[in-house]
Amino acid sequence: MTAAVRCAGVVQIYRAGELEVVALRDVDLVIERGETVALLGPSGAGKTTLLWMLAGLLRPSAGRLWLNGTELAALDQRRLDRLRAGHIGVVLQNPARNLIPYATPAQNVAFAQRGVRRDRTRIGELLERVGLGGVKTRVGRLSGGEQQRVAVAVALANRPRLLLADEPTSQLDAATGRTVVDLIRSAAAEEGTTAVVVTHDQAVSGALGRTVTIRDGRVGAEGRRGEDFVVVGRDGGLLLPPEFHELLPPGSRARVVPLPQGVALHRVDEDA
Numbered sequence: 001m002t003a004a005v006r007c008a009g010v011v012q013i014y015r016a017g018e019l020e021v022v023a024l025r026d027v028d029l030v031i032e033r034g035e036t037v038a039l040l041g042p043s044g045a046g047k048t049t050l051l052w053m054l055a056g057l058l059r060p061s062a063g064r065l066w067l068n069g070t071e072l073a074a075l076d077q078r079r080l081d082r083l084r085a086g087h088i089g090v091v092l093q094n095p096a097r098n099l100i101p102y103a104t105p106a107q108n109v110a111f112a113q114r115g116v117r118r119d120r121t122r123i124g125e126l127l128e129r130v131g132l133g134g135v136k137t138r139v140g141r142l143s144g145g146e147q148q149r150v151a152v153a154v155a156l157a158n159r160p161r162l163l164l165a166d167e168p169t170s171q172l173d174a175a176t177g178r179t180v181v182d183l184i185r186s187a188a189a190e191e192g193t194t195a196v197v198v199t200h201d202q203a204v205s206g207a208l209g210r211t212v213t214i215r216d217g218r219v220g221a222e223g224r225r226g227e228d229f230v231v232v233g234r235d236g237g238l239l240l241p242p243e244f245h246e247l248l249p250p251g252s253r254a255r256v257v258p259l260p261q262g263v264a265l266h267r268v269d270e271d272a
């Protein structure tokens with residue numbers, strides 16, 4: 001089956017005057033249809049950049065990117081816009097940027113359905129599930145957490161194939177955060193929506209199917225069911241988890257010792 005997301009050697013370099021920031025370096029990632037993935041990593045690791053790329057909002061400086069087998073770079077602007085409107089739901093890190101402040105939550109979700117089939121039942125259902133059913137207040141007057149929940153409903157309005165959410169529960173308490181995660185999980189289970197959710201919240205990442213940790217612009221680790229694995233990159237490189245930096249500090253030398261199923265790294269002291 002065609003993967004929902006495939007990244008091969010994706011690189012993003014931001015240029016600010018004379019300065020270059022390498023935000024992503026050689027990201028290889030495959031996400032199957034209906035998977036729910038938590039994108040983890042320290043601030044500045046490149047999570048938002050990767051999400052923007054998957055959303056078609058940013059073109060990679062190098063590397064290739066496919067959504068459901070379609071290479072984004074091969075699409076002209078009109079096709080890309082159509083793909084984004086019909087098949088991709090995005091919750092930006094600042095939810096207010098997704099929303100129309102002077103419209104009600106229902107009007108906001110309805111607006112997301114412009115140009116596609118309007119589905120009033122869906123609008124009511126989504127708002128009910130995020131705890132905002134019947135709320136007639138205009139969105140600009142809602143709290144940050146309420147706006148986040150409207151943004152999630154907006155992103156799911158068209159039963160997207162791909163949901164991309166950047167810290168969608170950052171302003172929610174644990175119980176409300178849980179309802180948002182449940183909604184994302186049922187979209188995956190019932191509609192085959194593939195979800196990529198940037199989060200710092202372990203309650204969120206623990207409830208999703210897989211974790212992908214971005215470190216320094218690369219896929220540093222992948223995990224399932226609470227266990228984390230380092231990922232060997234296309235250049236053979238791997239990023240040691242920070243908890244091992246004391247045993248093997250950056251720049252230290254190690255002997256690579258083969259084992260039946262892999263290798264062990266033994267630190268070699270310089271003066272030995």
Ligand SMILES: Nc1ncnc2c1ncn2[C@@H]1O[C@H](COP(=O)(O)OP(=O)(O)O)[C@@H](O)[C@H]1O
Binds near residue numbers: 021046048049
């Ligand atoms: N528009 C931009 N121009 C220049 N540098 C940027 C821009 N956006 C992000 N960066 C830099 O790229 C790196 C990754 O940023 P980002 O993707 O926002 O990380 P995260 O979401 O993991 O915190 C950081 O070093 C950040 O400062």
Ligand SMILES: [Mg+2]
Binds near residue numbers: 048049093166
């Ligand atoms: Mg970010």
